[in-house]
Amino acid sequence: MAMNEGNNAWAKGIAYGMGAGAVNVPYPLLAHYRKLRLNDTEAMLLIQLLAFQQIERNDFPSLGQLESRMDMAPGTLAPVIRGLLKEGWISIDEAVDEATGIRSEHYNLSGVYQRLGEWLAEQPSAAVSSKSLDPAPETREEQERNLFVIFEKEFARPLSPMELETIAGWVDQDRYPEELIRLALKEAVFAGKVHFRYIDRILLEWSRNRVRTAEDVKTYTQRFRGGMR
Template identity: 50%
Template sequence: MSNDDIWKAYSRGMAAVMEEGGVHISALLLRSYRQLGLTDSELLLLLQLMAFRDAEGNGFPTPDELAERMDASERSIVEQLGKLMKEGFLAIDEHLDSHTGIQSEQYNWSGWLLKAAEWAALEKRESKKAEKAQRQPVQRTANPVNLFNIFEQEFGRLLSPIECETISGWMDEDKYAEELIRFALKEAVFAGKLSFRYIDRILIEWSRNRVTNEDEARAHAQRFRGGRG
C-alpha cells in the first residue's frame, strides 16, 4: 500500500469518526447570533469553547490554546472573552471537588443560550402579530359588496366613486369594523342626517371613545341621547 493510499484510508477513518460524534450545535444559535450582536469571530470562539469541553473534556481552555485554534492573537482572545462575559453571553463557574478539595473552573455559556431563546420567542410573537394583522382586514371586509349595497339602499341611489372610496377607507385605512359602519349608517338615518360627512363624524366620535363594536356603539348612543334629554 502506497503512502497516498494510507493517508486516504486515514482520512476516511477520521470522516467516519466525525460522523459518529462531536459537538451538538443548535441551529438557533447559528441563526440568531448576528441579531444578538455577536461577530463571526465571537461566534467561533464560543463554538471552540464548546468543542474543548464536549469533545475533549477541557472545560477551561487557556487563551493560548484557543488562539492556536483560531486566526487570532492571545491578546485578542482575552479581549473577546472579557467582552462576552461583560455582555452576559459567557460566565465562569467554580467547582470544588468534595473528595479531593481541588477547585476547578469551567466556562458556562448558558447566558448565550438564554439570549438566543428569548430572541426566538420574540421573533415568534412578532410573527404571530403579523399574521393576525394580515387576517384582520379580511375579517373586516368579508363582504364589502353588501355594505355598498346597504348604503345605496339607504341613500336611494348609486354611490359615487368618491363615496365608494370613503367606505373602503373606513375599512382599510381607519380599520373600522363593518358592523360599526352599518350601525353608524343607522344612526344617521335615525337622526335624519343622512350624509357621508355626518357618518364620518359618528365614526370618529366612537373611535375617540374606544367604541369597537355595535353593542358598544348602541350603549354610547343611548348615553348620548340620555345626556341630551
C-alpha cells in the first residue's frame, strides 16, 4: 500500500513537472559556462531569464522577481546584470506600442547565442562533430577540481562554498597557474599560516613581482628568505 502511495506521489510529481513546461537552454552554456568566463550566479541568471521568457512570457522580470527566484538578497543581482550588459551577454531593448504609444522594455538575449557561437567557432573542429562539446583534457574545471582535492587534503576537511569560489576565482579570474597556487599553499604550510587570506596575499605578492613559474618562486623565496637572515 505504501509502495503504491509512493509511486502515485512520484507519478504526480513527474506529471506536474512535465505540465509546468521545459526551458530550452543552449547545451554549450551549461557545459562550458566557466570557460566562457561566467560564474555560477551569472549562468543561472541567464537561465532564469530564458525561463521567464519561454515559460512565463515575461520579457522583463523585475530585479525583485529574479532575486526571489534565485533566493538572493535584495540588491545583489543589480551588479550582476550590469556585468552581463557590459560584456554583451544581454541587452535591454525598448519597444513602443503603436496603438497606445506605451513604451516598454525587455531583455534581449540574442547576445547569449552570439557569444556562444563565437566561442564555439574558435574551438578546434567545433563544427565537425558534437564530440567537440565534451570537456577537453586539462580544462579549467579539471584544474579547479584537482586543486579542491589538494586543498581539502591539506586542510583535512571539506572546503566551504566560499573557499571553493576563492579557488575558482584564482583560476578563472586572476588566471594564476595551477602550479603557482599549489606552491602558494606549500608556502602557507611552511609558514604555519594555512588559511585562505594568507595564501591570497602570497599570490598577490607574487603577481606584483612577476612571479609566474616554479623557478620564479624558487628565486624569489630564496632572495626573500636570504634578506630576512
